[in-house]
Amino acid sequence: MIEAVGLSKFYGAFAAVNNVSFRVAKGELVAFLGPNGAGKSTTMKLLTGYLSPSEGVGRIAGHDMATDRLAGAEKLGYLPENGPLYPDMTPFSLLEFFADARGIAGKRKADRIDAVIDLCILSSVVHKPISKLSKGFRQRVGMAQALLHEPDVLIMDEPTAGLDPNQILEVRRTLRRISETKTILLSTHILQEVEAIASRVVMINEGRLVYDGSVKDLDRDGQGLDAAFHRLTRTAATEG
Numbered sequence: 001m002i003e004a005v006g007l008s009k010f011y012g013a014f015a016a017v018n019n020v021s022f023r024v025a026k027g028e029l030v031a032f033l034g035p036n037g038a039g040k041s042t043t044m045k046l047l048t049g050y051l052s053p054s055e056g057v058g059r060i061a062g063h064d065m066a067t068d069r070l071a072g073a074e075k076l077g078y079l080p081e082n083g084p085l086y087p088d089m090t091p092f093s094l095l096e097f098f099a100d101a102r103g104i105a106g107k108r109k110a111d112r113i114d115a116v117i118d119l120c121i122l123s124s125v126v127h128k129p130i131s132k133l134s135k136g137f138r139q140r141v142g143m144a145q146a147l148l149h150e151p152d153v154l155i156m157d158e159p160t161a162g163l164d165p166n167q168i169l170e171v172r173r174t175l176r177r178i179s180e181t182k183t184i185l186l187s188t189h190i191l192q193e194v195e196a197i198a199s200r201v202v203m204i205n206e207g208r209l210v211y212d213g214s215v216k217d218l219d220r221d222g223q224g225l226d227a228a229f230h231r232l233t234r235t236a237a238t239e240g
Contacts, residue, residue, distance in 0.1 A: 001026050001075075001153050001183040006056035007046050009039075016042045018207040019056070027153075029179040031198035031215075032187040034234050037208040040187045041081065044157050047185075048078045060153050075145030077182075079156040084142075087131035091122050091141045094130065098145045116144040120174055123154055135165025140174060147178065154178065156186040159194060191225040205233040 002024035009017040017039040021072055024030045034040045045051040047058040049065035049072060057066045064073030085096060095116065099109045117126055120140040125133055130141060139159055146154060159175070160168045166191070178184065185202075188194065194201060194215055201218050203211040210232045211218060218228045 002047060002155070002185055003059040004043065004047060004056070004119055005059070007043060007053050007058055008055040008056040009042050009046060009050055009051060009143075015207045017046065017204075020204060020207070020209050021056075022202050022209065022212050024183055024185050026183050028173070028200060029184040029186070029198055030200045031194040032185055033189075033201055033203040033229065034187075034190075034205055035193065035209075036189075038204050038233070040204060041157055042188065042207075043204065044078075044080075044113065044155055044185070048076060048155055049073065050078075054152045061063050074149070075152045077149070077151035077154045079139075079142045079146045079154070081157040081161060084145075086230060087129065089130055089132065090127050091117070091133075092126045094141065095144060095148060098148055104149060104222050108109060112150070116147045118163060118223060119147065120144040121170070134167065136163050139163065139167075139171055141239055143171075143178070148183075152183060154182050154186075156184065158187055158189070160188065165220055168193070191229060192224060193227060203229075203232055 004022050005018045007017055008015060020043055027202055030038055033219040042051065046053050047060065047065060049069035052066050061075040063111070065072045065158050089097065092113070095113045099113060104112055111165055120143050122144060125137050130138060133141070160171050163171060172193070175184070198215055200214055201211060202209070220226055
């Protein structure tokens with residue numbers, strides 16, 4: 001459902017992403033890890049078609065996102081870090097706006113808005129201005145808009161960044177519910193998040209793939225995910 005094949009993005013001589021390849025199968029929830037500046041957000045933008053690759057191909061549900069982006073976007077829900085929310089709108093009016101923008105109308109529009117409000121547990125705030133919501137609720141509003149058109153694939157960039165522990169738990173519960181029917185790739189810096197919700201890890205460092213495998217195998221020496229993360233990214237850590 002998500003496929004990176006030799007993805008690279010160059011800015012002059014600098015390689016933000018360098019020959020990254022991995023696949024995410026239907027029904028998987030995969031954590032995308034790496035230190036700051038490793039190329040995670042750039043890779044996600046390449047996969048979603050927001051950036052064109054210098055080399056390689058990013059595919060969503062079989063669609064090349066550089067050449068067939070509109071067809072791929074129908075299958076994709078994307079939540080960038082600090083996602084696109086309009087603070088003067090309410091969650092309900094925002095969802096109406098995105099439904100109209102996507103050509104969702106009539107009974108399907110009403111049904112889809114009701115469904116994502118229920119899935120993301122927004123009923124208590126649905127008519128409050130987004131500017132008045134906590135960051136945890138704003139993240140759930142962002143997830144709701146990404147899910148509105150019933151995509152098969154979700155790509156989320158740091159969905160729990162900046163949240164307090166209670167908000168993180170709520171977002172994790174939402175992600176677990178979503179993962180029952182969707183294929184998900186999410187980036188995170190919170191290693192406890194990986195253990196809590198992911199079945200597999202893809203890790204990059206300095207724009208290159210350094211690990212692709214199960215959470216269990218990542219901690220093969222039994223010293224914990226922190227130690228494994230440091231071992232695989234120590235070049236960046238020591239040089240930083």
